[in-house]
Amino acid sequence: MLRDLYNKIIKLSESKQALPTLAAVSFAESSFFPIPPDVILVPMCLAQPQKARLFALVCTIASVIGGILGYFIGAFLCDTVGHWLISLYGYGDSVEAFRAAYAEWGSWIILIKGMTPIPYKIVTIASGFAGYDFFMFVLLSLITRGMRFFLVAELLRSPIKDLTAVEGVLTTQGSPIYKDDIPAKSDIMVEHLENNGGVI
Numbered sequence: 001m002l003r004d005l006y007n008k009i010i011k012l013s014e015s016k017q018a019l020p021t022l023a024a025v026s027f028a029e030s031s032f033f034p035i036p037p038d039v040i041l042v043p044m045c046l047a048q049p050q051k052a053r054l055f056a057l058v059c060t061i062a063s064v065i066g067g068i069l070g071y072f073i074g075a076f077l078c079d080t081v082g083h084w085l086i087s088l089y090g091y092g093d094s095v096e097a098f099r100a101a102y103a104e105w106g107s108w109i110i111l112i113k114g115m116t117p118i119p120y121k122i123v124t125i126a127s128g129f130a131g132y133d134f135f136m137f138v139l140l141s142l143i144t145r146g147m148r149f150f151l152v153a154e155l156l157r158s159p160i161k162d163l164t165a166v167e168g169v170l171t172t173q174g175s176p177i178y179k180d181d182i183p184a185k186s187d188i189m190v191e192h193l194e195n196n197g198g199v200i
Contacts, residue, residue, distance in 0.1 A: 013044035022055060023062040030066030030120050030145075031073060037063070038152065045156035056153035060146045067124040067141045074128025102130035107140060114144030 012018055022044065026037040037059050045052040073081050101109060106127070113123045127137045165171050165183035186194070 009040055009043040012040070013047040018044060019054075019058050023058050026059045026062035027066035027069075030063045030124055031070035032121060034119070037149075041149065041152060042156065045153055049157045052153035052157045053150070056146075056149040059149040060142065063120070063145045063149070064138060064141045067120065067145070068138065070121050070124025071128035071134065071137055074125035075131070076128070078125070078129045102126070102132055106130070106132045107136065110137065110140040111144045114141060115148050120145070 012021060022037060022040050025033065025035065025040055029036050041055055041059055044055050048055075110123055110127065110132075114120055124137075124141075165185070165187045167183055167186040169182065171178070171181055171183055
């Protein structure tokens with residue numbers, strides 16, 4: 001089942017719908033959707049590492065625009081949609097504590113939580129709910145979401161085989177210094193994978 005999903009995402013990454021789909025998921029995840037864009041971003045970067053930075057840029061921009069929607073949900077619809085969304089994700093009881101923390105720690109909350117697995121929509125809705133400065137919210141969102149998505153993209157731009165020694169296979173170790181390196185022995189991880197039926 002996961003293999004089928006992975007294959008569909010790889011095919012998607014090569015289609016004309018790749019960037020719009022990635023943008024839609026990134027936008028939605030920042031305000032209401034439960035699935036993070038990494039589910040699509042990672043396979044797309046693996047399938048087309050030369051486009052990894054473009055994918056990260058699309059994720060960043062769409063995520064910040066979706067975050068603006070989340071901000072407005074928090075600012076204008078908190079008693080209805082905003083509180084319902086926050087409760088849906090199990091944070092309903094902590095919204096008031098979160099709001100109080102914004103007075104003192106707002107910038108750090110946005111920067112740190114934007115890089116963590118904590119749903120970013122909680123940060124965006126709470127930022128609007130707390131009345132956090134809109135310009136600073138957008139600026140900090142660009143920084144934190146950009147860092148997150150570009151980190152993923154940069155880590156995936158080098159093919160994995162180039163970072164791991166596989167016996168008899170050209171392996172650059174991610175550096176031009178080793179451009180002609182053909183290891184005589186595989187890394188322990190590769191041996192473990194091969195011994196357990198993995199295909200390298």
